Amino acid sequence: MMSNLFTAPVSQETLPNPDIPLLAVQNLHKQYQTRRGFLTAFEGINLNVELGEVVCLLGASGCGKSSLLATIAGLQQADRGEIYLQGSRLTSSHPQVGMVFQDPCLLPWLNVAQNIAFGLKLKHMPKLTKPELRTRIAEAIAQVGLQGFERSYPHQLSGGMAQRLSLARTLARRPQLLLLDEPFSALDAITRLDMQNLLLQIISQLQTTVLMVTHDIDEALLVGDRVLLMARHPGRIHQEWRITQPKPRFQQAHLLSEVRFNILESLSTVMDTPVSRIL
Numbered sequence: 133m134m135s136n137l138f139t140a141p142v143s144q145e146t147l148p149n150p151d152i153p154l155l156a157v158q159n160l161h162k163q164y165q166t167r168r169g170f171l172t173a174f175e176g177i178n179l180n181v182e183l184g185e186v187v188c189l190l191g192a193s194g195c196g197k198s199s200l201l202a203t204i205a206g207l208q209q210a211d212r213g214e215i216y217l218q219g220s221r222l223t224s225s226h227p228q229v230g231m232v233f234q235d236p237c238l239l240p241w242l243n244v245a246q247n248i249a250f251g252l253k254l255k256h257m258p259k260l261t262k263p264e265l266r267t268r269i270a271e272a273i274a275q276v277g278l279q280g281f282e283r284s285y286p287h288q289l290s291g292g293m294a295q296r297l298s299l300a301r302t303l304a305r306r307p308q309l310l311l312l313d314e315p316f317s318a319l320d321a322i323t324r325l326d327m328q329n330l331l332l333q334i335i336s337q338l339q340t341t342v343l344m345v346t347h348d349i350d351e352a353l354l355v356g357d358r359v360l361l362m363a364r365h366p367g368r369i370h371q372e373w374r375i376t377q378p379k380p381r382f383q384q385a386h387l388l389s390e391v392r393f394n395i396l397e398s399l400s401t402v403m404d405t406p407v408s409r410i411l
């Protein structure tokens with residue numbers, strides 16, 4: 133499904149420095165004002181994601197995973213703390229930070245190519261010439277295997293194809309950091325596996341740095357170089373595991389059974405719920 137359009141050219145001046153963490157989050161806090169008063173979504177988050185690393189965030193519902201991702205993406209402001217991309221402080225959304233949500237959020241009146249173009253023309257994006265725009269669109273469509281569907285509209289796409297388009301729209305921006313918020317959780321099991329496979333190919337070919345929220349321990353073990361477990365009240369990072377098994381790991385579930393069990397046990401502790409009820 134992959135094509136030779138897959139190798140996105142990166143100019144020398146945009147090459148990231150491997151000696152600096154691609155993402156550095158320092159002492160980040162976020163509260164929401166609710167009718168009952170202030171609610172702390174997360175506090176004291178310190179997190180580095182190295183260049184090319186894939187970090188998965190697991191945790192009970194409501195522990196602040198999506199809030200953390202949305203804050204890093206610049207979709208909302210933190211109350212305290214700092215976020216750095218390659219050493220430069222982020223204070224709002226950045227063209228090189230791309231986010232994909234569980235809901236593909238497509239524009240129904242635009243076709244596949246136009247949906248991707250829309251993401252490239254947003255206000256904070258660098259201005260592209262028409263040929264550059266066409267190249268970016270073709271490249272992104274090839275990266276997610278949607279060739280032949282350029283003129284299809286969102287209602288003509290399956291759930292998996294819609295999520296491919298959502299991913300393409302973000303990849304077309306050539307982000308240095310890809311933030312994924314449960315991107316496959318609404319898909320059926322077979323499509324999810326297909327999308328996990330696609331994500332692994334994209335990560336390996338583009339060497340994209342990824343911070344991904346998932347509820348699925350197996351998904352985290354399949355794609356993650358590191359798995360972080362968040363605890364709630366307030367949301368904070370409780371524990372982390374480094375997964376060194378080479379990828380792809382589809383046939384290696386047995387080798388990861390021990391770490392899987394450790395994660396399950398810790399999840400059970402932070403959720404105050406027996407392991408049997410989490411499975």
Ligand SMILES: Nc1ncnc2c1ncn2[C@@H]1O[C@H](COP(=O)(O)OP(=O)(O)OP(=O)(O)O)[C@@H](O)[C@H]1O
Pocket residue numbers: 164165166171172173191192193194195196197198199200
């Ligand atoms: N815009 C908002 N206004 C008020 N409270 C919010 C807002 N967004 C999230 N919250 C609250 O902040 C807490 C963290 O929510 P968040 O969605 O970040 O958790 P999560 O770990 O991603 O949950 P889930 O896994 O269920 O998606 C929750 O208690 C939630 O109700």
